[in-house]
Amino acid sequence: MEKxxxxxNEALAESAIxxxxxxxxxxxITPQSEIPEYLSxxxxxxxxxxxxxxxxxxxxxxxxxxxxxxxxxxxxxxxxGISLKLEGISYIAAAELPCVIVNIMRGGPGLGGxxxxxxxxxxxxxxxxxxxxxxxxxxxxxVQELADMTYQAFDIADMYRNxxxxxxxxxxxxxxxxxxxxxxxxxxxxxxxxxxxxATGTKESRPPxxxxxxxxxxxxxxxLNLALFEKYKAIESREVRAEEYMTADADLxxxxxxxxxxxxxxxIDEARKKGIKAGLMRPITLWxxxxxxxxxxxAQVKCILTVEMSQGQLIEDVCLAVGRRVPVHFYGxxxxxxxxxxxxxxxxxxYAGMKDDALLELDAGIRYTYxxx
Amino acid sequence: xDQRVVISGFGGQGIMSMAQLIVYAGMMDGxxxxxxxxxxxxxxxxxxxxNLVVSDMKIGSPVVTKPNTLIVMNLPSLIxxxxxxxxxxxxxxxxxxxxxxxxxxxxxPYGIKINDLAVxxxxxxxxxxxxxxxxxxxxxxxxxxxVFASIKKVLGGAKKExxxxxxxxxxxxxxxxxxxxxxx
Numbered sequence: 001m002e003k004x005x006x007x008x009n010e011a012l013a014e015s016a017i018x019x020x021x022x023x024x025x026x027x028x029i030t031p032q033s034e035i036p037e038y039l040s041x042x043x044x045x046x047x048x049x050x051x052x053x054x055x056x057x058x059x060x061x062x063x064x065x066x067x068x069x070x071x072x073x074x075x076x077x078x079x080x081g082i083s084l085k086l087e088g089i090s091y092i093a094a095a096e097l098p099c100v101i102v103n104i105m106r107g108g109p110g111l112g113g114x115x116x117x118x119x120x121x122x123x124x125x126x127x128x129x130x131x132x133x134x135x136x137x138x139x140x141x142x143v144q145e146l147a148d149m150t151y152q153a154f155d156i157a158d159m160y161r162n163x164x165x166x167x168x169x170x171x172x173x174x175x176x177x178x179x180x181x182x183x184x185x186x187x188x189x190x191x192x193x194x195x196x197x198x199a200t201g202t203k204e205s206r207p208p209x210x211x212x213x214x215x216x217x218x219x220x221x222x223x224l225n226l227a228l229f230e231k232y233k234a235i236e237s238r239e240v241r242a243e244e245y246m247t248a249d250a251d252l253x254x255x256x257x258x259x260x261x262x263x264x265x266x267x268i269d270e271a272r273k274k275g276i277k278a279g280l281m282r283p284i285t286l287w288x289x290x291x292x293x294x295x296x297x298x299a300q301v302k303c304i305l306t307v308e309m310s311q312g313q314l315i316e317d318v319c320l321a322v323g324r325r326v327p328v329h330f331y332g333x334x335x336x337x338x339x340x341x342x343x344x345x346x347x348x349x350x351y352a353g354m355k356d357d358a359l360l361e362l363d364a365g366i367r368y369t370y371x372x373x
Numbered sequence: 374x375d376q377r378v379v380i381s382g383f384g385g386q387g388i389m390s391m392a393q394l395i396v397y398a399g400m401m402d403g404x405x406x407x408x409x410x411x412x413x414x415x416x417x418x419x420x421x422x423x424n425l426v427v428s429d430m431k432i433g434s435p436v437v438t439k440p441n442t443l444i445v446m447n448l449p450s451l452i453x454x455x456x457x458x459x460x461x462x463x464x465x466x467x468x469x470x471x472x473x474x475x476x477x478x479x480x481x482p483y484g485i486k487i488n489d490l491a492v493x494x495x496x497x498x499x500x501x502x503x504x505x506x507x508x509x510x511x512x513x514x515x516x517x518x519x520v521f522a523s524i525k526k527v528l529g530g531a532k533k534e535x536x537x538x539x540x541x542x543x544x545x546x547x548x549x550x551x552x553x554x555x556x557x
Contacts, residue, residue: 005397005406031412114413175435176393176408178400259435266433340438 001180008143009034009173011181012102012166013042015147016074019154020185021100022048023073025062027055027081030114031170032104035076056081060088060101067097068211070198072154076102078170079120080111082128089163090129094213094224096231098157100150101135102166104173107336115336116170118258121313124167125287132225134232135165136239137286139257143177149284151182160235161197167286169309171259171338235288242290243282244297246272250279252352253301255294255318256308257283260339264307267344276352286314291321298322303351307344308332311366319370328370339365374404374429376514377437379454381422382446382467387501392423394505394527398519399427407435420449427514442512444504446487448473455480465508467500483511483550490545499542506546517547 006014013035016024024043026036036052043050053059059075066073077085082103092099105120107113122128124137136156138149146168153164199209215221245265247253256264261282271278281297283290294317298304303326306315312330319328331347333339343363349355378395382388389410396406409424424437442463445451448471458464460479468484475482485507491500502524509515521540528536 003400005393005400005408170412171409171436174410174412176396176406177432177435178406262432263434263436269433338436340436341434342438 001183003178003180005176006143006179007034007174007176008146008168009104010038011143011147011179012076012150012168012173013038014181015150016100016154017042017046017048018182018184019072019151021072021074021154022046023063023066023071024049024075025051025053025059025066025073026075026077027053027059029078029081031106031116031173032076032078032102034173035102035104056084057088060085060092063099063101064088064092064095064097064211067092067099068095068199070195070200072158074100074102076104078104078106079108079117080106082120082123086123086129089135090127090131090133091213092163093129093133093135093228094131095211096161096228097163097211098154098161099163100153100157100166101163102150102168105167105169107334113336114170116172116259116309116338117334117336118169118260118309119311119313119334120167121286121308121310124165125289125317133228134235134287135163136160136235136288137165137167138241139167139284139286140172141258141261141282143172143175143179146172147179147181156239158195160231162231162235167258169259170336239285240288240290240292241284242293243280243284244293245280245282247279247281247297250277250297251301252276252278252348253297253304254278254280254344254348255283255304255306255314256280257286257314260307260309263339263341264344266341267348270341270345271348271352274349274354276348276354278348278352283314286317289317289321291317294318294321295323298325301326303327303329305329305331305347305351307339307347309338310334312368312370315370330366330368330370332366333364334366337364374427374514376425376427376442376512377440378425378427378442378444379422379437379440379457380425380444380446381420381450381454384419384421386421386446387498388421388423388446390527391501391505392425394520394523395508395515396425396427397523397526398515401519401522402515404428404515405430405432407432409435409437420453422450422454442508442514444508445471446501446504447471451475463511465504465511467504469500483507485546485550487546490549491542494538494542494545496538496542499539502539502542503546503549506543506548507550508546509543510547510550517543
């Protein structure tokens, strides 16, 4: 396949079309506006629907409707826009409808800024909206992965009848890299997926399919919750994905996801030149979190360092996975600032007990140790 | 080969498109490439800068905090980024509007009067292509043919008539960097 040069946002949008998405509902917001911009041009070319809704709330409820009718559908936004969508996301999860939701994160809280952040990890993985529900959350770290994971997300959403979130950030969305776009999916393949549950009209041959998330009888609501619980357990056992980088002999384990993981990789390369045995575990699915791998790796290392563009959110899942076996340290930048390779390298040197004379002063950022052993 | 480049100047000087041509050409040469723009509530005349990487290896951080090549199109950019250049790094300056010398003496600075050359060529807006020619000549980071193909790809549509002008500007930059713009 030919390589093309594309912005992350555009590659994601094109990939959605190739995956068979024909219904996009959204509302512009930096740093993801290239997604609706691109789809406003492309959707009419493939006979799809692009609709700029009057608000994020409207857009997610349009997704709810399109998904209920059996369509491949997507919405995208950034951080505060996702906050507005959360009620709808909870409804979609309760109604067990497949869809793809993209969050290209920016700095918060509040209106925040427009520079990249990873401060919506909790929102994405711990619910955000009300009730016990889970999103399957993918964290791409390159333009290629933005394209590939968006493409797969539609299949996974259909397979589990569950909303899937692509969690990127402003840097990933705005940057360009070479990318091989996936093949166009055959329409018939998408159509043959079992969607007998969809609200497509009964033609008086079956009882109507109704999507209603109101259960006034607590026994019935518990039944729904138990069914969801079983589904989430199945997803946790089958869909965990993670990448390991130089972990084979590592005695210092870094954990980072998305674009931050790439900054960490470069810092690890530098540390390795000094003889420090650092390695990286990069969760690709944030939920389900790669608990078993984190636990297994924690047995071979002296300490763990998580690096995030947040005050420390991923670190909580790391701590839950490894218990109190080793100290878990944190380094992060917040508010739209990006950790530098040099700063991460410096942190690695500190925890490896090496003096790094290149950096006499600590770079800005948040540092702490989560679980003192 | 691992080119980690920062290009900086005023908005409107063609920073982003120049950087885009380099990574496009790099991709055609089979390299790994990344391009990160500065984005924000900015406007024409404000500061614009771009991080790019062209590498034989898989690219880790696409954010360039320690460039090995720095291209500055105006004085504020020189002041802002000179410190970040690695020792022995390459500095390319637009000496049409930067009269100041770089403060460091452990780098390889080149001054090139891109604005003057562009005016001679008949279009001030080709200044970025002249700088691009100088950069490619000095680093051989990407092949000339790939740059020409990239220019055709980018300008091939509505601005077709600008293709040869831009290629001429590129060649002028490549030629001039040795002839008139000796190392400062």
